[in-house]
Every structure is written in structure tokens, then in C-alpha cells.
Amino acid sequence: MPKIKFTIITLFREALEPYLNTSMMWKAKEKGIVEFDFVNLRDFGLGPHKSVDDTPYGGGDGMLLRCEPVFAAIESVKMENSKVILPTPVGQTWNQELARELAGVEASSVAQHYIILCPHYEGYDERILSLVDYKISLGHYVLTGGELPALIIIDSITRLLPGVLGGETSAEIESFSDGDNLEYPQYTKPADFRGMKVPDVLLSGNHGEIAKWRKEHETRSAD
DSSP: OOSEEEEEEESOGGGTHHHHTSHHHHHHHHTTSEEEEEEEGGGGOBTTTTBOEEOOTTOOSSOEEOHHHHHHHHHHHOOTTEEEEEEEEEEEEOOHHHHHHHHTSSOSSOOSEEEEEOOOTTEEOGGGGGGOSEEEEOSSSOOSOSHHHHHHHHHHHHTTSTTTSSSTTTTTSSTTSSTTEEOOOOOOSOSEETTEEOOHHHHSOOHHHHHHHHHHTOEEOOO
16 A cells, blocks of 8 residues: 555546656655545536636625535545645645655654645635634745645655655755755765865865755844
């Protein structure tokens, strides 16, 4: 069985598949580390047109996702160990600490199944939140749908799982691996490019001095 299964409830599966079938996401899937499953919200729509939205009570612009199709879609795949994630501007800001928690890097009893609901239209009926375990915001802005946030959440969790990245410590020494630190500057060949030279200490072979230099050149993220 895969270590983590992601079930994505969406109206636009075609927007998600190209990315999830590429690079590290494809590698993680092929190695059985993760599984990606899709649920078409329209399959649970109401009436002859399979409607999933309606106008808000009290008036106002836009359309809201209705309770019935969303509840039915989630309940069709929810298991005992499932956790439901909703990308929403009013949620907790997504960060590396949360990604590590959901990846199970620091938590010993993480759920193995994440259901991600991708909202659309103007928003969603507030009662849908009764099913949600994690309300996640990517920042103080609004997108047209939840597919991009879903991909970001999936990527940032998956890349932390053992066997996904190349090096054993790749995910441990990168930016935000220890609070809000940013990774030290890095260089590769050539040592001198258009007069911009690699710091001498990195060419010295002195691992103690290199470690010291890297520690000194870690920076803190902006607020």
C-alpha cells in the first residue's frame, strides 16, 4: 500500500494530472510512495444538469458550492483514517512545519489518506466546513479554484517522504527545514563565471570551515 493516498475532489481533473504525472510526483507514484485518486464532483451533482452550485441566500454576486454534492463526494471516499483538506483564504497559512506534520516527518500517527476538496465559483456553503479537518490558505489573495493550492499542498508533502528526493538528507537541509531559515547560498561549476567567483572556502575541501560558512550565511525569511 502507498504510504499516503491523496484523493482530489475537483471539477477539473485535467488541470491536475499533467503536474502529478511529472518529475518527482511521478517518481513517488511509480515507487508506490503515494497514490493519486480523483473524484469528479459533477458526478454527485443535482438534477439533469448535474448542478453543484447555486446562488447565495441573502443575495450577492457569484455562486456557491452546494452542500449535497460535496458531502456525497467526500462521504463516498472517506475512511476511518481520512483527513479532509480545504484550500480557502480564511484557513491557516500553509508552511513547512505543516507540510512536515502531514507528511509524518515529525508526527508518529499521521493519517494515510488526505481528501482535498477543490472549491470553485464565489465560494462554498459554510456548512461544508463541518467535514473539514484542515483549512489551508496559501496567502492573502484569492484564486479562481482550488486546483493550484491542491498541487502545492501535495508537492510540499510528497517531496518530504522517504525515497522521493535523491539524497537522504535533501529535505532536512533545505530552506525552512528548521523554523523560518532560508538555505545558505550554493554554487556549482564553473568556479569563475563572468568575474563572479565561488567563495574560496567552498573550494578549500575543509569541511569544518565549509559547514561554518554555510551556517553563517543562512538567512531568516521575511515576515
